[in-house]
Amino acid sequence: MLVVKEAQFKIYVYPNDYESGPHCHVRFNDDSEISVDIPLIMPRYGADLPWEVREVIERDIDLIFRSYERVNPPRIYKKPKKKRK
Amino acid sequence: MKPWNDVAYQRITSAESLGDNIVVHFENGETSEVANKVLIPFDFSDIKWDDIKYNPFEIIVPAQPEPIHIPWDKIRVLTDKEFAKDLANRSEKQSKLIGLKIKRLREKKGIRSNELAERAGITPQTISRIEQGHTDVGFATLRKILASMGYSLSDLASQEAELDIENTPRSFNLLVKRLSKAGIDSKLLIQKIIPVKLQEALNTQMSNQPTMLLDEAASYVSNVYGWPLKEIWSNQTLIVKTNPSELAYFKKPSNANENQIRAYCHYAYYLAKIVLKTTVQKPTYEFPGSLEEFKIMYLKSNKELELKSLIDFVWSLGIAVLPLNDPGVFHGASWNIDGRHIIILKQNAKSHARWIFDLLHELYHVFVHLQKENTSVVELEELNPFSDSESLEELEANAFANQVIFGDDAERLAEVCVESAEWKLENLKQAVIKISKKEKIQVDFLANYLAFRLAYQGQDWWATAAKMQISEPEPFSIATEIFKKNVQIQKLNPIDHNLLTTAISN
Numbered sequence: 001m002l003v004v005k006e007a008q009f010k011i012y013v014y015p016n017d018y019e020s021g022p023h024c025h026v027r028f029n030d031d032s033e034i035s036v037d038i039p040l041i042m043p044r045y046g047a048d049l050p051w052e053v054r055e056v057i058e059r060d061i062d063l064i065f066r067s068y069e070r071v072n073p074p075r076i077y078k079k080p081k082k083k084r085k
Numbered sequence: 086m087k088p089w090n091d092v093a094y095q096r097i098t099s100a101e102s103l104g105d106n107i108v109v110h111f112e113n114g115e116t117s118e119v120a121n122k123v124l125i126p127f128d129f130s131d132i133k134w135d136d137i138k139y140n141p142f143e144i145i146v147p148a149q150p151e152p153i154h155i156p157w158d159k160i161r162v163l164t165d166k167e168f169a170k171d172l173a174n175r176s177e178k179q180s181k182l183i184g185l186k187i188k189r190l191r192e193k194k195g196i197r198s199n200e201l202a203e204r205a206g207i208t209p210q211t212i213s214r215i216e217q218g219h220t221d222v223g224f225a226t227l228r229k230i231l232a233s234m235g236y237s238l239s240d241l242a243s244q245e246a247e248l249d250i251e252n253t254p255r256s257f258n259l260l261v262k263r264l265s266k267a268g269i270d271s272k273l274l275i276q277k278i279i280p281v282k283l284q285e286a287l288n289t290q291m292s293n294q295p296t297m298l299l300d301e302a303a304s305y306v307s308n309v310y311g312w313p314l315k316e317i318w319s320n321q322t323l324i325v326k327t328n329p330s331e332l333a334y335f336k337k338p339s340n341a342n343e344n345q346i347r348a349y350c351h352y353a354y355y356l357a358k359i360v361l362k363t364t365v366q367k368p369t370y371e372f373p374g375s376l377e378e379f380k381i382m383y384l385k386s387n388k389e390l391e392l393k394s395l396i397d398f399v400w401s402l403g404i405a406v407l408p409l410n411d412p413g414v415f416h417g418a419s420w421n422i423d424g425r426h427i428i429i430l431k432q433n434a435k436s437h438a439r440w441i442f443d444l445l446h447e448l449y450h451v452f453v454h455l456q457k458e459n460t461s462v463v464e465l466e467e468l469n470p471f472s473d474s475e476s477l478e479e480l481e482a483n484a485f486a487n488q489v490i491f492g493d494d495a496e497r498l499a500e501v502c503v504e505s506a507e508w509k510l511e512n513l514k515q516a517v518i519k520i521s522k523k524e525k526i527q528v529d530f531l532a533n534y535l536a537f538r539l540a541y542q543g544q545d546w547w548a549t550a551a552k553m554q555i556s557e558p559e560p561f562s563i564a565t566e567i568f569k570k571n572v573q574i575q576k577l578n579p580i581d582h583n584l585l586t587t588a589i590s591n
Contacts, residue, residue, distance in 0.1 A: 001154070012154075012156075014143075014154055014155070014156050014159065015126040015153075015154075016124070016125070016126035016155075016159070017156060017159055019159070019162045019163075019169070019172070020158075020162060020169075020172035020173065020175065020176050021172075021175070021176035021179055021180075021221065025142070025156060027142060031096075031141055032092060033092075033095060033142055035158060037175065037176075037179050038242075039183070039227065039238050039241055039242055040179055040182060040183065040186075040241070040242055041242045042175075042179065044172070044175060045087070045089045045090045048256065048258055049258065050258070051258055051261045051262060051265070051271050052271065054258070054262070055265075055271070057242070058239050058242050059239070061238045061239050061242055062228075062237075062238055062239075065224045065238060066224055068224075069223060069224045071126075
């Protein structure tokens with residue numbers, strides 16, 4: 001799902017993409033990608049995060065985080081009840 | 086290097102459906118096979134596995150109510166244990182870091198853990214678990230916690246560099262980030278202050294940038310802003326200190342960022358000092374005492390008012406003229422630095438007439454208001470003959486520029502044009518051309534005057550006025566060519582040499 005569109009890059013979040021915690025995908029016009037942990041804005045792998053990308057994520061962090069969570073709703077864990085012997 | 090940092094590990098080269106599985110080929114030659122049922126979110130139906138498409142980043146599966154997009158790392162995390170383990174570690178580390186940051190923010194505000202829980206409407210146990218990084222914290226809870234301390238998510242993210250600076254390896258990005266917080270525009274920094282070659286050298290070694298190169302980059306900043314390297318790399322907040330004489334402006338636009346103004350003024354003032362250092366001291370001329378005297382002096386060696394002659398004339402008076410072309414709130418300045426004058430022109434329009442107006446405006450400041458040493462005028466709003474400035478100096482400077490261009494006839498000419506156009510906007514262009522010929526006034530000046538006047542009345546005539554401008558050769562090029570003839574750049578030290586040549590590059 002496209003969340004932010006800038007001249008040099010676009011930011012996406014995906015549904016059913018919660019295995020490794022909240023993150024977004026920054027995709028550049030040159031066919032490269034950096035995946036970024038949110039809300040702390042830490043790049044996961046790929047190149048270092050360019051300053052202009054960081055600025056945009058920081059600016060739109062509410063929108064990106066909310067969009068991620070809308071398509072990856074927080075999972076609720078319940079303690080399994082102990083079985084009576 | 087971990088394989089997932091390589092783009093070949095990430096890029097998908099093909100994908101196909103095989104029974105209940107999807108088979109994905111990656112650019113590094115690896116193939117992953119994953120059960121298609123684990124890839125599908127809830128609420129999707131009518132899934133057409135045989136029609137899957139792909140691009141280097143994702144697989145797209147036709148479905149209802151919309152196609153399902155599956156990113157490459159979803160496939161990898163389900164099929165590569167090492168990658169999954171690495172991401173799980175990162176996720177755990179992020180939870181801990183979020184907790185640590187919340188704790189630090191809470192302590193910084195002197196709020197007790199129980200009080201924070203009460204403010205945010207959650208239990209103290211939850212706060213404790215979050216601060217210890219034992220639980221993932223969702224968007225709504227995180228926002229509630231931060232808001233109850235007066236912070237936002239953006240604060241939490243931007244705090245990262247400050248909190249971890251001492252533990253984080255120095256990097257060029259960190260430098261840019263810190264300076265950006267001090268008001269130094271990142272574009273100014275990378276386009277004008279730090280040499281491109283140095284940035285390229287740093288970019289080739291992204292993962293482990295050599296300290297020597299990073300310090301060299303920081304030393305450019307240190308030179309302009311006066312911070313020692315140690316301070317630049319510390320976790321102290323950097324503050325641009327400006328002498329009041331660098332920063333006398335009449336009116337600050339309401340939306341202007343004070344830090345950015347100070348940072349840009351400091352940069353421009355530093356350039357001004359370099360220019361005066363490298364400019365041969367001209368004999369001190371008496372400045373013209375009146376408008377008529379100015380015209381006589383100018384017309385002694387020039388036939389008409391045109392940009393090149395005017396800039397040459399200003400230099401001949403011992404006043405340096407430095408053109409700059411960065412975007413932003415700063416629109417020019419005049420400084421008297423230790424008794425010597427410099428005008429900075431920063432007009433984004435390529436119109437000769439606009440540049441001439443700005444230069445005349447600044448000249449008036451120099452002639453009349455900057456006789457005292459170490460005084461200044463900084464223009465934070467675009468110069469406009471119909472400015473509603475409350476400053477008498479600004480109004481006088483506008484009147485001077487208009488009188489040099491039109492004599493006392495500006496308003497009369499404007500009225501004649503409007504009358505000739507029969508008060509119709511669509512006839513105005515032809516009327517301006519006709520009247521400019523008849524009255525022997527340059528058409529671009531007259532068009533600009535009318536455009537400004539109409540804008541003052543709420544009508545936009547700029548598109549037409551723009552077509553009537555002289556814009557070749559580019560005013561910035563004219564001003565830089567004259568500048569280069571008048572300064573001895575080669576005498577400067579390498580850092581100042583680089584700063585000045587980059588500043589005047591187009």
